[in-house]
Amino acid sequence: MQSIMNTSPTPESRIWAVLSHLSALLMGMGIILPIIGWSDQRRKSNYASFQTLQALGYQSLGYTIWLLLYLVSIIVTSIIVLVAVEPGSGSSGNPDAVLVPWTIAFTAVVLGFLALYLLLPIIAAIACALGKDFRYPIMGDRLARYLGYDPVRKSEEQAWLIEDHEFHWVAAMGHFSVLIMLWGMLAPLTAWILHGKRSLFLKFQSIQTFVYQAVVTVLYFVGAFLYIGGLFALIASMGWLGQSEGSSSPGIVGIVIFGVLLALGGVIILVIPLLHILGQWAGYRVLKGEDYRYPLVGRLVERWISKKSVEEKPA
Structure with missing residues (x-):
């Protein structure tokens, strides 16, 4: 039997809602x-719980959708600009005829999408400051139904949000945040620290997500390091080849190293x-109710948790 709670937003719940929405302005x-x-707030105010989870979804899942639409818009804009330039008008020999329109269109798309992404959380924060029940387009109503949030109900009929769905939502948003470089790892890490002891499901999902994103981040920096190292090897090899009259072994070795790196x-x-x-697929599967496991990482994390549980048991 779920306990009954008061549905009217308190000043504290409004503050948390406002801060959660405005945190999207920090871009991850x-x-x-x-x-x-x-x-x-999860057992103090349904209003604050819903708004904070909605803000989390906007910064994670919403950011993913925004980024995809952003990339698609850039591609479409580039195609439109290239098609709009008439090949027979003599513009093919003038790079500015293509470069200037593309630059203007690209700048408009970048600033327009960025403004749209930042505008919604500002509107949400203002609405929450006034005690309004703000909903993000598309996501808001779906999340409310998923969590069992209905502020229209009478106080005596209102109960807390569905706990299992709360945990699944937080875990899934951790998976979706894989696109947020470095800062995305903070989502599963924070969930693990704050609720690892309360929910074994959220604990496992958060740990494996954190480890997975850490591996992805390390691979990214390793790849960038190898690429930059290869460029330095190429520059050094060109210098050796330029200084030598004949063949230069260090120069040839440098070119080989460049190619390999x-x-x-x-x-x-x-x-x-x-x-x-x-990572996106994992988030989707978790939202569908599955206890998803990453290949290899999931098994390793599961073994580590089991080992730690055995060690922590009193003798």
């Missing part, structure tokens, strides 16, 4: 704030998007 760095707010770095960087897609 504020993703831990909605989780902290949800952890603090460039190939390795390129392969790693090409794999990163596939790992991002896997």
Whole structure:
């Protein structure tokens, strides 16, 4: 039997809602704030719990959708600009005829999408400051139904949000945050610290997500390091070849090193998007109610948790 609670937003719940929505303005760095707010308010205010979880979804899942639409818009804009330039008008010999329209269109798309992404949380924060029940387009109503949030109900009929769905939502948003470089790891890490002891499901999902994103981040930097190292090797080899009258062994070795490092770095960087897609798939499966496990990482984390549980049991 779930306990009964008061549905009217208190000043404290409004503050948490406002701060959670405004944290989206930090572009990933504020993703831990909605989780902290949800952890603090989840059994104090349904209003604050819903708003903080909604803000978390906007910064994670919403950011993913925004980024995809952003990339698609850039591609479409580029195609439109190229098609709009008439080949027979003499503009083919004038680079500015293509470059200037493309630059204007690209700038408009970048600033327009960025403004749209930042405008919604500002509107949400203002609405929550006034005690309004703000809903993000598309996501808000679906999340309310998923969590069992209905502020229209009478106080005596209202109960807390569905706990299992809360945990699944937080875990899934941790998976989706894989696209947020570095800061995305803070979402599962914070969920693990705050609710690892309360929910074994959230604990496992948060730990494996944190480890998975850490591996992806390390691979990204390793790939970038190899690529940059290859460029330095190429520059050094060109210098050796330029200073020598005949063949230069160091120069040839440098070119070989450049090729190897460039190939390795390129392969790693090409794999990163596939790992991002896997993270999105994991988030989707968790939202569908599955206790998803990453290949290899999931098994290792599960063994580590089991080992720690045995060690922590009293003798």
